Amino acid sequence: MKWRWEYLTVSEFEDAREKAERVAMIPIGSLETHGPHLPLGNDGLKIEKIADMVAQIEPVVVLPTLFYTQSYQAKLLPGALCIHSDLLTALLENICDEAYRNGFEKIVLLHGHGGNTPVMEGFLRLVADKAKPYAVYSIPPWAGLWELIDQIKETEDIGHACEMETSIALFLIPDAVNMEAAKGKIYKRREDLDVAPASTPVDWIANWPEGPLGNPSKATLEKGEKLVKKWVEVVVDSLRRIKKDKVVPELMRKLREVRYGKGGG
Numbered sequence: 001m002k003w004r005w006e007y008l009t010v011s012e013f014e015d016a017r018e019k020a021e022r023v024a025m026i027p028i029g030s031l032e033t034h035g036p037h038l039p040l041g042n043d044g045l046k047i048e049k050i051a052d053m054v055a056q057i058e059p060v061v062v063l064p065t066l067f068y069t070q071s072y073q074a075k076l077l078p079g080a081l082c083i084h085s086d087l088l089t090a091l092l093e094n095i096c097d098e099a100y101r102n103g104f105e106k107i108v109l110l111h112g113h114g115g116n117t118p119v120m121e122g123f124l125r126l127v128a129d130k131a132k133p134y135a136v137y138s139i140p141p142w143a144g145l146w147e148l149i150d151q152i153k154e155t156e157d158i159g160h161a162c163e164m165e166t167s168i169a170l171f172l173i174p175d176a177v178n179m180e181a182a183k184g185k186i187y188k189r190r191e192d193l194d195v196a197p198a199s200t201p202v203d204w205i206a207n208w209p210e211g212p213l214g215n216p217s218k219a220t221l222e223k224g225e226k227l228v229k230k231w232v233e234v235v236v237d238s239l240r241r242i243k244k245d246k247v248v249p250e251l252m253r254k255l256r257e258v259r260y261g262k263g264g265g
């Protein structure tokens with residue numbers, strides 16, 4: 001069965017929505033450098049595949065992937081396309097409002113890019129502040145993968161265009177990976193930013209000026225397969241519990257009462 005919003009016909013759409021128990025999912029990626037060996041759209045390309053695999057196991061209507069997001073620090077390297085926080089927040093609000101208007105009561109944000117975390121936290125606050133008539137759930141990138149990563153990694157530094165992210169890409173988007181370009185490359189942490197415990201707007205790019213971390217040439221298809229299998233399992237499990245969840249909708253209803261009075265909004 002088809003689950004991607006853009007592929008459904010109008011009659012299939014209503015059937016899919018009901019089979020999905022009125023839950024929609026938005027895969028969220030980015031456009032930014034992923035070293036010489038991975039594509040700029042890596043995060044969106046892979047999270048879209050994860051969402052598709054999840055939907056085949058646990059019904060959910062998958063909205064078109066959001067590639068236009070945030071990667072401020074990556075502006076120092078070619079290929080980043082970064083959307084301002086206020087515009088991105090407004091866009092997400094608009095998309096979720098429209099999903100609700102079409103009958104979806106729960107919306108799951110499925111993240112493939114860690115750099116979006118701050119703006120997503122802001123968006124969750126906006127949903128509560130405006131007492132939206134729907135519930136939003138945000139699943140961070142690599143959710144539930146860290147134990148497995150610790151078991152299979154051969155490289156110390158993990159996080160971006162690294163051994164793990166490259167392994168995932170080898171499994172999900174092999175045609176977009178150029179392992180030749182990763183050969184012999186080892187990305188070491190630069191040590192000259194010394195302001196801890198303060199954080200700064202440029203922590204990542206200060207520590208990793210070329211973008212990637214560690215040793216992506218240690219990536220393998222086998223590691224990628226294990227990571228993807230686990231990732232899908234974790235998201236399916238989370239989605240099932242989200243479908244059952246009554247706490248968030250009830251608290252959102254109470255927030256609407258606070259904002260609009262009983263029976264309002």
Ligand SMILES: [Zn+2]
Pocket residue numbers: 034042043112113160161165
């Ligand atoms: Zn990435």
